[in-house]
Amino acid sequence: MVNIGTRISELKLRNPTILASGILGETSGSMKRVASCGAGAIVTKSIGMKPREGYPNPTAVEIECGILNSMGLPNPGIEEFKKEIDEIDEIDIPVIGSIFGKDEKEFAFLAKKMEEYGLDAIELNLSCPHARGYGLEIGSSPDIVREVVREVKKKVSIPVFPKLSANAGDIVDIGKAAEEGGADGVVAINSLRAMKIDIHLKKPILYNRVGGYSGKGIKPVAVRCVYELSRELDIPVIGVGGVETWEDAVEYILAGACAVQIGAAVYYRGLSVFAEICEGMKRWMEENGFESIEDFRGVALK
Amino acid sequence: MVNIGTRISELKLRNPTILASGILGETSGSMKRVASCGAGAIVTKSIGMKPREGYPNPTAVEIECGILNSMGLPNPGIEEFKKEIDEIDEIDIPVIGSIFGKDEKEFAFLAKKMEEYGLDAIELNLSCPHARGYGLEIGSSPDIVREVVREVKKKVSIPVFPKLSANAGDIVDIGKAAEEGGADGVVAINSLRAMKIDIHLKKPILYNRVGGYSGKGIKPVAVRCVYELSRELDIPVIGVGGVETWEDAVEYILAGACAVQIGAAVYYRGLSVFAEICEGMKRWMEENGFESIEDFRGVALK
């Protein structure tokens, strides 16, 4: 019997499909819905210290090979977000709280709150490609990343997963810094810093001009990052970027990922994408004689 | 009357479409053919000190949103390459010699040779995403880039255009270093470091495992780089990455590029791509009342 359960540090997942941060992870209702659609875990929207409205629209458009967004980290703030978490008791899969802050103190504070709210793990959004003062600047310096992870780890006992970007700096250097800081795993990658200029308007289409590019167009870059991180780090790697089909998920696991996150594919495939990927993966494992995810994880690294 | 001529530093181009390095730029015959197909300029294959066979196949495959290649910088070496240049006298568009080396001395030597051979400008391949010891390591350090450009500029009097990558480091930092070194313009971007794992073979499909990703999947990243470089630098920017249609070319010029290079689209659109882009751009300029490239270049930056 094929078992698609997986483990990320101490988290046990019924399957390796995780809802990516920023996708339907802001309200208790949408989190419940995603759980009932078969996801193995859920990452919340990235939450900060204070309520933020984000940028004016357009904040997200479909482009040729994916989605371009510049939401600007809208979120109700950590205090108000408690209301949502208080309502998700019935969710029986791990819920990972994503947080962003401007320095290690904010990250540590937010992580502690998320732990108090009862969440199962923390994802550090170190890599938002478009919100000034958050993300990119923090996520591209190994020293800052190490420090942020260390401070967060001091405060919480649940697993901590920094989310890395391929936008600046060598992702392996950043990953190593995260590992040194005590990370329990890393998530790669956040969306790629990108732009679409509308030739009719003769202006960038997004209000914020620059945005983050996700979807199948970024998959080859993300798979490369996961491959390199898996080869160089000893902690688990969670793959994100353009996962749409079971073939994509298998590709990431062959590259060393122990789970994949799914964002843009919720647009392309609908909410059934989690169950469909699990079904396809099971079939493929049966055909290939694999009994567990560990049986083929990282095979491409050899 | 619409004029699509453009200038890059002292180079005058009949139109803004340039053959990208590594595409059909290795033999005199293929360069002549591309010139006769309407390109505004040609960049040669990247040439090094010695003949190199490159990696075994597969060196290039088509993937979902583009082309993944890891040629490994095959080239006949600078001495032998003279034979090709000696045979292209009849080409009446600028030919730009692309070179790669392991340090500033090699770059300077190669540039001087290219100038002696009679080429019109030099492109520095600082950013090959897959050949160890060349490219990435050099192209991601502002200090090395500044130094390489400076040494090359000391040796040659033709324009020098470093080609930048979005793979590592902040591309604007690298671009500024290039400008400080005396670059006459920058080219952005080289292919993105990427990977495709074949789930049947359970291995990376390319022999060299990691490759460079080009084609329309990288366009949003490349346009963002061109936009940022145009905003921050005073020297011309040449855009590369996923230019397939006249709309793509217009998008790059709106972002500030004074010309675009075309690589993967030779596969997707054939060699008529240069003439087709020029035709479409002329029509669009007429409809929009633009008489020259300068009339709409960089409009999106405002």
Place this chain on the structure above:
Amino acid sequence: MNYPEIVRIKEIVEENPYVKSIFIPFSKTIEPGQFIMVLIPGVDEIPMSVSRIKDGEISFTFKRVGDATGKLFEMEIGDVIGVRGPLGNGFELRGERILFVGGGTGIAPLLPAAEKAKHLGKENIIVIGAKTKDELFFVGEMKKLGKLIISTDDGSEGEKGLAADIAERVIDEEKPDMVVTCGPELMMKRLLDICVERGIDFQASVERYMKCALGLCGQCCIGEGLRVCKEGPVFDKDTLIKCSDFGVFTRDASGRRVYFG
């Protein structure tokens, strides 16, 4: 491609001193109840219901309430805006006698819906309500589509009272097979309760703050993660009964709860 198409405004109709309709070229099929995202370059992109569906052309009808609608209000024929859509689902017109209840700008999507219903041979009863006479619109067009009852809060035109109160009476008098509504959420919530009580079929077009309009960001969710931009904006009675937030709170741009009333 869920990406704005840039178009020029073809025609502008002043429906009343506060409400305008803008006509734009639109070549795709769109159903009453569906909406578009209207991009006002450099300002914002906002959801707008389709208010008229013609051959190769649609209109949307809006009230000036803030930046984006304010800018739209000043636009002229030939000005450039962006349009994404059709988005969301449309009304499903079930049964033979349909009561349409529109409040405020919620009247907008009911015009093409009532038109379609008439076309399908249904019997329409239409209640439109506004605060005052000046804020009414579509009166002439609606009259042609069925039995029209007008209500104003101040009684300056038609019956005096809230549209929901008038509608309740009409329901009992006219015994419609279905109620189709769009307007202030508390009005729609009351109509929902009335229809549940009486076992009458019901659909409402719900408004939530929208960002991506791709079904991704989750900003527009109601109930158990129903995306107004995707599964909505039109929802059935059975669905809305289960949404514990319907008629209770909406969310602002940051996702914070904003309670009604």
Place this chain on the structure above:
Amino acid sequence: MNYPEIVRIKEIVEENPYVKSIFIPFSKTIEPGQFIMVLIPGVDEIPMSVSRIKDGEISFTFKRVGDATGKLFEMEIGDVIGVRGPLGNGFELRGERILFVGGGTGIAPLLPAAEKAKHLGKENIIVIGAKTKDELFFVGEMKKLGKLIISTDDGSEGEKGLAADIAERVIDEEKPDMVVTCGPELMMKRLLDICVERGIDFQASVERYMKCALGLCGQCCIGEGLRVCKEGPVFDKDTLIKCSDFGVFTRDASGRRVYFG
């Protein structure tokens, strides 16, 4: 998608001690003269002409010359290889009497070409040449497709001599409308000159070192930038006359010129 499809070897035929044919499933349409890129995992990916075209199945036929062909030579039924294709163009069989001239492994693509010609009702004359008897292959199959003339350099089978010499005589005797050839480039160059002289229609399948097989890298170019992987591998007389490098030099993997002879 120009990307290797991974398949299992269905059948292997030993054509002679040095030459094997490998059969693989192949569901796309492929024409004689077209080629595939054969991926030998972890070793290399090399161009191979299609040598037999059946329903849902093709073969390629190769000599062991180095790493990749050596590994292929050791493979067994059920082993896994990758296939990209069909690539390039195919032969165009013009006129009524066609002379096929194959030298060495160049015989391979001529088998399906002669088969097609026969099917089209043409009259085939076939010259196949090898160094020695042992290196001949496809003799039985070719016999069924037309008048077969065998040549070996050492005279161990058929006529003694170079295939090009034999072919020249046959051309003068048989007066074919067209010559179709594949083999060593100097042989093909001689046949080209002969056909130019005599005004006979001509096509040759040219070999060049191939890398991308996408028409991008330029590695395989001959003449004025003709890509053997794209515009070739089959070229007409008029095209080849203009290629000043045809029969003069090829290029190694680095792009350096390697002169023939």
